[in-house]
Amino acid sequence: MAISYLKNWEEFRDQELIKATLLLEQLGFSLDTKQVHISGERYLTGNRKLVLLGFRNSDQKPVVMKVSSDPAIISEIEDERRSRNILKEINFAYHIFSFPPEILYTHKQGCVIFITEFIEQEMTFLERPLAEQFFIALKAFEAQEAIHATTYEHANIIKKVFGIFTAQIYLEKIKEYSRDIEIVFQDDKNLKGVLDRAHEFIANNLETIDIYSNFLTHWDFVPHNFRVWGSEIYLLDHAALRFGNKYESWARFINFMTLYNEKLEQALLSYVKNNRDQSEYLSLRLMRVFRLVEIIWYYTNTLVKAVGDLHTLNQKRIIFWTKVLESVLADQPVSRNIVEEYKRIRDNLRSPEEKERQKKLH
C-alpha cells in the first residue's frame, strides 16, 4: 500500500511536470534543471501541487512557480493569494512582512499558475550568527503580534479570508490527533500516557490560550518558509497564516530549533520568561505541546505511505518528538544526547534526494 502512494505521487508529478513545462514555456518561463522541491520526502504530504524553480525568459529573473490542476489545491493557492492581498490592505496591519512580488497569476487549461519573484538571501537563516537569528525571529514574531483582530470591524474582514482558532478548537484538535495516534499505537502505554497529559494540560488552561488568541499567527513558521534580504523578512508561505494564539508561531519555531539550534531555542525561551508575563510563558508551553502532538500525529499518518528507510525514520521521529513533548510538559530542556542520537539516526536513514532537498533549506 505504501509503495502505491509513492508510485501515485511520482506518476502525478511526472505528468503534471510535462503539462506545466509546456504551459510555463507558453507564458515565457523556463524551469531550472534541478527541481529539489518535488523530490525526497515531498510525496508524504499528499499535496498535489508542484513548487518549481525557474526564471522569466525575457530578463532571466529567478522565479518560484506554484502549479496545480487539483481542485482542492487550486482553491488553496487562491486562498493563499487572497491572504497576501488582504494583509497588504487591512488598515490595522501596521507592521507587516514583505512579500515576494507577484509576477503572474493565471488559470490555464485547468491549472492554476502562481508565480512570484525568487528572493535571494545572503546566507541561510541557520548560517547567521546567533544574535542575528534571535533578532530576526523576534522581529517576525512582533510583526505577527501587532495584528490583533479583536474589534468587530477587524473580525469581519478576516473571517472571510483566514481561519480563526480559539482555545476550544485547539482542544478539539488535540483530542482528534490523540485519537488517531492511539488507533495506530494501541499497545503503546507510554505514548498514551504522554498524550493524556498533553490533553489535560491544554484542557486545564483554556482561559490562558484564549487570552493570547485572535493574533495573526503563522503555524508553520520555520526558516524554509521565510527569507531574509537586507532588513526585510519575506514570508514565502501564506497558506499557513491564521488568527489564533500568538505563541503558535513561536512554538513551531522553537520546537524546530530544539532540533536545529539549541542555543536559539534557549535564548527565545529565556526572553519570554524574563520579559513577559508568566501567563505568556505558560501560553508558549501550551502551544509547544499542541504543535508537538500535531507533529507526532503527522508522522503517524505518514506510516501508511512511507516506504523503506523513510518508514523506519518516521517511526524514530515519532519516538523523538514524543520525548520532546515529555520534556515540554515537564518544563525541562530535552537531553542533548537524545537530540544528537536522533540526528545521527536521521542522517543515516535519509535518502540522497532528501539530503539534496535539505541543502540550503534552513
Added chain:
Amino acid sequence: MSSFSIDYWYSLGHNIFMKIIVATPLYPPEGERIAVYSRQLAKNLGAKHQVTVLTYGYKIEPINNLQVVVIDKTKPLPIRLFNYAKSLLALAKSHDLIYVQNAGAIGLPAILVKYLSRKPVIINFFEDEAFKRAFHQSLTDQPLEVFLKHPPANAKIKRIIKVQGWVLRHASLITVSSEYLAKLLSENYKVSPEKIVVNHLAEDREEKLPLPVLKNRHQILASGPLLDSSGLDKIIQAVAKLKEKFADIQLIITGQGQKKKQLMGLVQKLKLDSNVKFLGRVSQAENWYLLKTSSVYVHNFSGWDQNDQITRSLLAKTSVLAQDNVLNQEILSKNSSGLLFSATKPEDLVSQLDKILTVESLGEGLTVRASQNLVDNFSWEFHLNNLNSIFSSLLKK
C-alpha cells in the same frame, strides 16, 4: 519593569485613600505602550488605593487583587461606545475620580459620564490618536507639530481631531508627558494652559537579553522614522566627516519611512556603505541591544518623538546627543544628562560627536547624571507623586 517601594512612597505623606477608575482603550495582552502603562499604573496605584480598570478588550491578562472591567471589543462601534459609557457611569457612582488614558476612543464617553456623575475626569494625553492613525496609514509624513497645524484632508482624521479637542476642553484636568506637549496642546486644541499639568512618563522599558552585550566604542545609533523631520541626513554627513579620524566608525539607523532611498543614496554618494547600516524596523529587544552596544544615541528630530527614544537611551546608560530644541532641553538639561547640538550648525554635531567618541570619561559622566535624571524626573515615584497631588487637588475642590 523597574519597581520601587510603595511603602516608602506612602511614608512621604501620600496617604490619602482614593477610589480611582483607570479608563483605558487598551490593556494587555495588547502590546502597545499605553496598554502596558495602564496595567503598571493600576498595579502601582492599587497598592494603596482602590483601583478599577475599565478597558475595551476580549480577554485580558489577569493581575491578583486588581478589578478589571472589560467591554467587549467584538461588538460594533456604537454598541461598544454605549457599553463603555454605561459601565463607566455605573463605576463612577462608587469611585472618586476617573483617570482616562487618551482623549480619542474613550474620551467621549468619559466626558459624558463626567457631566452625569459630577466626578472629576482627568485626561492623560498619552498620544495624539489622530496623528497616530494618520501616520500609520501614511496619510502624513510630517511631525506632530506640522500635522496639527495642517491636518491631511481626510474626513475620519478631521473628525478624530475635533472629538479630541472637544474632550480636552471639557476635561477637569489634562496630564501630558512634557511642557513641550502642553504648549502644543494648548495652541492647537485651544485648551487653557492652566488646565494642563506636566507629568513625565516613567521610563521602565528595560529588556532582559539572553545575549552578551558589549559596548562598541565607535558605534552610533540613530532612530527613524526615515523622514525629513528625523534629520538623519545630517547625522550621515557628520559620520562622513568623522570617518577619517575613526576608520571603524559605525552608524546604525533603525526605522522605516519614505526617505529611505534618498538616505541610502546619500550613503553611497559619501562612500559610507561599510560605515552605515539601515536595519529597518527592529524589535523592542533589538532596539535595546543596539542602545546598549552603542557609544552614543544621536537624536536629530526637529519635533516630538512618539517613541521617547531619548529617555530609553538614558535607561540603557548610553550617552545622548540631541538637537538643541525646547523639548530636548526639557528632557536632558535638568541634570545635564546629555549633550545638545545646534540644528543650524552642522559642525556643532560633528564636534560634539567627535568629543563623545574620543573622550571616554565624558560618556561615563553623562550616564551617571542620566541615571539621576531618571530618578528625579522619569521614575514611577516621581510619576505617582505628581498624580497623587493632581488627584488630591481635584478632590479637595
